[in-house]
Amino acid sequence: ADDASQKKLSDYECTHPPYKMHLLSKSPLVIYIENFVTDEERLHLQRIANPHSQGHFKHSAVLKGGNSAIHSVRTSQSTTVDRDAVVRCIEARALDFQGFDVPESHLEPIQLVKYAVTERYHFHTDWFTNPSYATVSLGGNRISSFFGYVKADNITGGGTNFPILDAPRDERWCKFIDCDEEYESGVTFRPIEGNVVYWENLLADGRGDQRTLHAGLPVVSGEKIGMNIWTRQMPLPADVRGD
Ligand SMILES: O=C(O)CCC(=O)C(=O)O
Numbered sequence: 001a002d003d004a005s006q007k008k009l010s011d012y013e014c015t016h017p018p019y020k021m022h023l024l025s026k027s028p029l030v031i032y033i034e035n036f037v038t039d040e041e042r043l044h045l046q047r048i049a050n051p052h053s054q055g056h057f058k059h060s061a062v063l064k065g066g067n068s069a070i071h072s073v074r075t076s077q078s079t080t081v082d083r084d085a086v087v088r089c090i091e092a093r094a095l096d097f098q099g100f101d102v103p104e105s106h107l108e109p110i111q112l113v114k115y116a117v118t119e120r121y122h123f124h125t126d127w128f129t130n131p132s133y134a135t136v137s138l139g140g141n142r143i144s145s146f147f148g149y150v151k152a153d154n155i156t157g158g159g160t161n162f163p164i165l166d167a168p169r170d171e172r173w174c175k176f177i178d179c180d181e182e183y184e185s186g187v188t189f190r191p192i193e194g195n196v197v198y199w200e201n202l203l204a205d206g207r208g209d210q211r212t213l214h215a216g217l218p219v220v221s222g223e224k225i226g227m228n229i230w231t232r233q234m235p236l237p238a239d240v241r242g243d
């Protein structure tokens with residue numbers, strides 16, 4: 001099976017799916033994107049995250065600390081994935097989406113996050129609140145985030161809640177956000193495979209935007225695998241990029 005998937009990878013050609021965007025908020029900028037990650041890519045990510053089915057997921061974050069406005073408690077497990085042709089294709093899409101002129105060197109390695117039943121990620125911001133994590137030599141702060149759903153079949157719970165965002169009123173949003181949530185609870189995105197939420201983390205002056213506070217709500221049943229693609233203000237050190 002490994003040979004088969006290796007062979008398939010050597011014939012692989014990067015093509016981008018016709019994803020569909022919906023503007024959720026102009027300030028902070030939040031864009032919901034349907035079908036940003038294809039089924040083939042999702043299955044590939046699940047496979048490379050679990051090379052020996054034991055999993056490479058760890059309870060410690062890659063860059064831990066500093067990125068918490070309130071709590072950084074995360075019971076989920078995270079891992080980065082090797083930059084193979086499929087991963088590069090997703091990276092290229094994330095760069096193109098941001099207007100073509102973000103250099104590849106500003107992208108952190110794609111991070112996958114896995115949640116079993118009851119696991120969650122408490123309220124936090126993706127931008128580092130501790131300036132020592134966001135120095136020029138470390139690539140500065142995280143200008144933007146893509147959070148996508150790589151695996152979420154038969155899941156209950158596990159939405160992504162942004163408590164400070166205003167919930168949109170049009171019913172067509174109810175496909176993507178939990179419309180049973182109280183208006184005061186902000187916006188909770190449903191975990192829907194292939195879709196991603198994109199947002200900008202920093203204000204125009206470079207300070208972190210508190211309104212991007214969010215949490216991964218506890219998974220009630222099923223398993224969830226999410227994907228983070230973070231873009232920095234400046235190039236990352238080569239060893240962090242893994243080049
Ligand atoms: O799991 C989620 O819904 C959100 C995860 C998240 O915010 C993160 O990994 O930074």
Ligand SMILES: [Fe+2]
Pocket residue numbers: 124125126214
């Ligand atoms: Fe986050």
